[in-house]
Amino acid sequence: MPSKPTKARSVHQIEQLAKTPDRDGFDCGSAPLNLFLQQTARQHVERGISRIFVLVDEAATAPKPIVGLFSLTLCQIKSESLTSQEAKKLPREVVGVRLGRLAVSKAHQRQGIGKILLVAAMGKFLEIFNSAGGIGLFVDAKDQDAKRYYEQFGFVSPPSNELELFLPVKTIQVALDA
Numbered sequence: 001m002p003s004k005p006t007k008a009r010s011v012h013q014i015e016q017l018a019k020t021p022d023r024d025g026f027d028c029g030s031a032p033l034n035l036f037l038q039q040t041a042r043q044h045v046e047r048g049i050s051r052i053f054v055l056v057d058e059a060a061t062a063p064k065p066i067v068g069l070f071s072l073t074l075c076q077i078k079s080e081s082l083t084s085q086e087a088k089k090l091p092r093e094v095v096g097v098r099l100g101r102l103a104v105s106k107a108h109q110r111q112g113i114g115k116i117l118l119v120a121a122m123g124k125f126l127e128i129f130n131s132a133g134g135i136g137l138f139v140d141a142k143d144q145d146a147k148r149y150y151e152q153f154g155f156v157s158p159p160s161n162e163l164e165l166f167l168p169v170k171t172i173q174v175a176l177d178a
């Protein structure tokens with residue numbers, strides 16, 4: 001299970017994407033994700049298509065570098081697309097929150113930042129869950145490597161679409177002790 005962020009990371013603040021951080025300097029090794037941040041992310045925020053959260057190095061001088069990001073969007077899915085275990089007792093259509101664009105800059109990968117972002121996304125999910133419901137977090141893994149990454153945090157995939165992963169609300173509540 002993911003752990004909570006530690007004090008050692010406190011110079012890194014997770015906040016909604018604003019105009020000021022250095023979007024152009026971000027490189028996570030995935031060109032589509034870099035381009036999304038540079039060219040599309042602000043429009044998504046302004047139009048309400050999604051909310052984008054960035055982890056910014058507050059100790060750096062302006063424009064402050066973006067260390068990592070993720071996006072959240074409301075989603076509606078057919079319960080038949082879940083595992084049969086999960087689909088039991090659910091109505092035909094259910095709502096949840098889609099986690100997207102999880103990315104960490106190459107210079108900061110493998111230091112637990114992805115884990116910190118995932119824990120933050122789970123916390124945001126619970127805020128939505130408490131006021132509007134939702135059965136969990138959904139994510140489209142971009143490849144098998146990304147799938148393996150998510151699975152270690154408890155994400156499960158139905159046999160019908162193995163790159164579409166789901167983290168049930170119960171797993172999130174246990175992980176965050178909520």
Ligand SMILES: CC(C)(COP(=O)(O)OP(=O)(O)OC[C@H]1O[C@@H](n2cnc3c(N)ncnc32)[C@H](O)[C@@H]1OP(=O)(O)O)[C@@H](O)C(=O)NCCC(=O)NCCS
Nearest residue numbers: 028102103104109110111112113114115141142145146149
């Ligand atoms: C995938 C990504 C977000 C992981 O972020 P990160 O900060 O490097 O990951 P963390 O340091 O939190 O890793 C947590 C654990 O996952 C493991 N891990 C990291 N990247 C992994 C990968 N690609 N596949 C499988 N496991 C991975 C680490 O070994 C670590 O385990 P440990 O704590 O036992 O050592 C980052 O590598 C990235 O931005 N990649 C490019 C964009 C991408 O692929 N995004 C996913 C979109 S679907």
